[in-house]
Amino acid sequence: MSEKRIALGLRNITKVFGDKYANKNVSLDVYHGEILSVLGENGSGKTSLMNVVAGIYTPDYGQIFIDGKEVSINSPKDAFSFNVGMIHQHFKLVDVFSATENIVLGIDDGGFDLKKAREKIVQIAEKYGFIIDPDKKIYDMSVSEKQTVEIIRVLYRGADILILDEPTAVLTPQETKVLFNVLRRMRDDGKSIIIITHKLHEVLSLSDRVAVLRKGEYAGTVITSQTNEKELTELMVGGKADLNIHRDEPKNAATRLTVSGINCKNREGVTVLKDVSFEAKAGEILGIAGIAGSGQRELLEAIAGLQKLEDGEVVYIDPKTHEKENLRNKTPLEIREMGVRLSFVPEDRLGMGLVGNMGIVDNMMLRSYRKGHSMFVSRKEPKNLADEIIDRLHIVTPDAETPVRRLSGGNVQKVLVGREIAAAPTVLMAAYPVRGLDIGASHTIYDLLNEQKKKGVAVIFVGEDLDVLIELCDRIMVLSGGAVSGIVNGRQTTKEEIGLLMTKSKEESANEQ
Amino acid sequence: MNNNGTTINKNAQQIHEPLFQVTKRAYTTWQKAWIIRAVAIAVALVICAVVIVLVTGLNPLNVYGTMFEGNFGTERKIWNLLREIAMLLCVSLAVTPAFKMKFWNIGAEGQSLIGALASVACMIYLGDKLPNGVLIPVMLISSVLAGALWGLIPAYFKAKFNTNETLFTLMMNYIAMQLVAFCIVFWENPKNSNNVGVINSSSKSGWLPVIGDQKYLLPVLIVALLTAVMFIYLRYSKQGYEISVVGESQNTAKYVGINVKKVVLRTMAISGAICGIAGFLITSGVDHSIRSDTIGGLGFTAIMVSWLAKFNPIYMVLSSFLIVFLEIGASSIATDFKLNESIADVLTGIILFFIIGSEFFIQYKLKFHKRDKKEA
Incomplete structure (x- = not known):
């Protein structure tokens, strides 16, 4: 490793939202020709750190070095000028445009030559083993094809440092395999690839090194070949963790x-x-x-x-x-x-399962407010239920009246599941x-x-x-x-x-x- | 995020200060919120003073004195102020449940006017047939029904065909106005004056009774009662709870089995009905007549009152006071100093701008971004 050149260096990157640190003094290096996984739980600051590198956020503190030179990245355009490209979790493509049109979109190189662009796209695809139809419209594409367009778009602009934010979340295992092969080929070509993920087995099978973030802070970097799932988890959560999920035999399954x-x-x-x-x-x-x-x-x-x-x-x-x-x-x-x-915990927690602007008590009432003949609601029972759920599921909240949208994702889910189970x-x-x-x-x-x-x-x-x-x-x-x-x-x-x-x-x- | 760093903060310790993008209302105590509002009013008064001196050369303190005088100068002025507040507050109470449900009812003007029309029709056609004890309840009921109908029509189309309620309620205003204009043709007194004049001026039938020797005491008390009822309804009733849920998220409402269409219809009927009460109070208690501009824009001002108070009926007493105070104050400046009406409007505008603007500072806090030394 020591002979490798550092492509991207981060020093003491700090990003604050409100009074919460998204990143606190994070320093890490990415070499040319390697795949680095950035691993961390949700809310550990992986995405915000990468958004800093991609020019979407400006850091409050800290320095970014590219090829040893300190740079200041203030916009995604800046990032591209330093050959940094990010593939976001949510694709940013124009549906009615073809792959080629999407790829050249926003590039100001004087001319607008789709034919030449198409040739270049085919070249890139051949080089790294992408499967793509440059003339296919985005609305006809599967999720993995769209992702391919996003990656080629970044490569087309000459990115040497590619950041992928949870690229496998939307893919099947087979598609994931194809993507990983492409990424490996890009690495062998000397590109630096940063992949954000929280799936341990992917980290182990793909990356060369793993940088772990914990609660916004840098928890350490390990070489993938010298680690295992258990060690990584402990780095992530900062303590021993039991990863086994319990499963009993079903009884009297009617x-x-x-x-x-x-x-x-x-x-x-x-x-x-x-x-x-x-x-x-x-x-x-x-x-x-x-x-x-x-x-x-x-x-x-x-x-x-x-x-x-x-x-x-x-x-x-x-x-x-x-x-x-x-x-x-x-x-x-x-x-x-x-x-x-019948209890139902819907996918859209704050948009369907709960009312974000109401407190836990009023959210408990959603299921029970009709009870009784009085035209007025009684908040006594819901209050007791709220207190009980807060206590039993260890929900972190200032009080039972705080709007649930201000709770963390895990606590929101506990409120919702708690209410549904209480029925x-x-x-x-x-x-x-x-x-x-x-x-x-x-x-x-x-x-x-x-x-x-x-x-x-x-x-x-x-x-x-x-x-x-x-x-x-x-x-x-x-x-x-x-x-x-x-x-x-x-x-x-x-x-x-x-x-x-x-x-x-x-x-x-x-x-x- | 990249453009907010024009001011350089030299103190590196400020890093943990929040950015202005972050919603901070949740952490703003009510004391702090009121301090911010007070500061906003103070700043607004200072700026108004500067404008007054620059444009008119008058002493701003005199001008402010006149504003105060215009509102509180005599007992009659105070009662006028109370009456204006009551009427504005009544329409504001009416639009509140609809807005809380995120149903953009900008048709309060028409709903009130149609209520006023119903009352006036009763006064004219039943004035000599029924005793006041029967006539006034009949007027109230017909106003309520007319207002409710005017609110239900757009709600029905919204629930059934998902039409745009903003346009629909707005158009209903014009229909109400034209209806009134049409009726005036039959009711005009004297003939060809295009004016209804004071109805039943001698018999006073259909006139709201005067209690405690104060003409406006009864309407004011009715609105005060309505305010309390609306507060309790929104906060403690099951229907009020349903309104909040539907307003926050229709998906959540459907998920817990709330019949969204029913709630929309019911709430708009209530909204229109209270507008009808406002129309009744204005005709029976104040004007004893009708014109197509009887409501005088209250239906639109009410939206501002309701939003400023964040849909809380108790706060709406304050916000409607504020707006009425400014309006009366502005017109007394205009008459007392023989100024053009426009300068008074400019001052009102400045004050409202600061008060509404202060809500931004209550919700958000500004953080001056520290930039890289090189860019600085």
Whole structure:
């Protein structure tokens, strides 16, 4: 390593938001021809640090060196002039433009020669092994194709230092493999690649070195070949961590919910659920996997009475009377009035599950305010419930009245899950309940789900991290393009199997039958 | 973020000071907020003083004295002030539930006017048929119903077809005005004056009774009661809670099973109904007549009152006082010093600008960015 030249050096970078340090005295180096992972929990300052390098934030303090020279990067344009390019988590592409048009967009090199640009793009693609159609419009592209366009755009502008912010979050395992091969080829070409991630196994398989951030501070850099998951986790959380997710055998797994042949269209009239059928059983966790936007949200909303069904049935089987109740096209209120205790932790916590500007007490009231005949609300019971949840789930908040939008992501989620569990559900649906949560908070949520499973609740868990799904769930249903492409046993399946199912089209699965 | 660093802060310790982008309201205590507001008013008065001296050459203290005099000078002036506040506050109370629900009801003008029209119609057609004890409740009820209807129409179209409520309620204002203009043709007194004149001036039937020898005491008390009711309704009732949830996030409302359409319709009916009460109070309690500009823009000023008070009916007493005080003060400056009306409007504008602007400083704190030494 010592003979390698430093491409990017950061010294004492400090960035403050309000009275919170996003980064505090972070110093690290990136060499030419290496892949550096920046690892850290959510809120540890990975993205804000990289935004400083990419010119989106100006640091409050500290210096940036590129090839040994101190520079000041005040805009993404500046960053490009120093050959630094960032690929953001949310793509910034013009939908109605082709790949080529998007790539040349904003480059002022005197002329506008799409033909020449196209040639250059093809060259870049060949050099690093990208698969791209330069004339394809963005709206016709899959997520991974869009990402390819973003990466080529940065390379086209001559970037030597590439920053990728959680590039694999939206990819299947197979697409991830392709991306990693491309990144390795770029490294061998002498480029410096910084990849922001919190997935440990990716860090280990891809990078040369790992820089760890913890609560905005630099926790150390380790050489990947000399470390392991356990050590990295301890660096990340700053102490011993138990990474194992507990999984009990389901007991008396009786069918609680039967979904058969549901079809569903979204507002634009596009079919989002195609002939989905499955059963959810009491005392078991059913995982739902799939690429983002494969119909997970719509499925849960259809069960919760928030999506109109074109056809199909959602049948709830009462645990005591074994009576069957059809929930099809019932409103959430009607479902509750039927005595079906269905709890739902939606993906959009502050936009759907909670009201961001209300305190915990008023958010508890969302489920219970109708109780009683008085025309006035009673805040006494919700207050008690709020205090109980704050106490039991260790929610960090100044008080029970503080607007929940001011709490951290983990605490917001605990408020939401806490409220939904407090309703003593018989079916609990949770969509991406650990998204954006750190390891500690994630494990609290897993424990809560397991506790519900033990109580005989039918738990439906929509997740994105396949490792977690495989460790936590008893069965995993995979959605692909709104259709069920397979239901596998969580104890026996592999990531590769799920990954294949995630991309399997409806035609393929039809051919097999 | 890159453009805010024009001022160089030499003190490196200031680094942990917040940036002005960060919302700080949550950490602003109410004492601090009121200090900021007071400072804003003080600064506004100083700047107004400068403008007064530069433009008119008058002594600003005299001018401010006249403003005060115009509002509080005599008992009659004080009652005028109270009446104006009450009318503005009443319409402001009406728009508040709608705005809290994020339903941009800018049709309070028309909803009040149609309420006034209903009252006047009762006064004219039933004035000699019913005793006051029956007539006045009938007027109140018909005003409430007319206002509620005027509010329900745009709400229905919003709920059913998702029409734009801003345009819809605005257009309803013009319809109400034209209706009044149309009715005046039949009601004009004397003929061809294009004016309704004072209705039932001799019999006083349909006139709100005078209590405690004060003509305006009853309307003021009614509005005070409404303020308390609205405060309790918004804060402690289930319907008030639903309004807040729908206003904050319709998705959350649907998720917990709130019937959003029903809440929209109900809230707009309430909003319109209270506008109707305002129309009733203005015609039965104050004007005893009607013109197409009877409401005089209260429906629009009310929006400002409501927002300034952050939809809190108690604070709205203060914000409506402030606005009425400035208006009366401005017109007394204009008459007393024989000034053009415009200079008074300029002063009002400056004061309002600072008061509204102070909300920014209550929510945000400015931090002067420390820049790299080289760029400095």
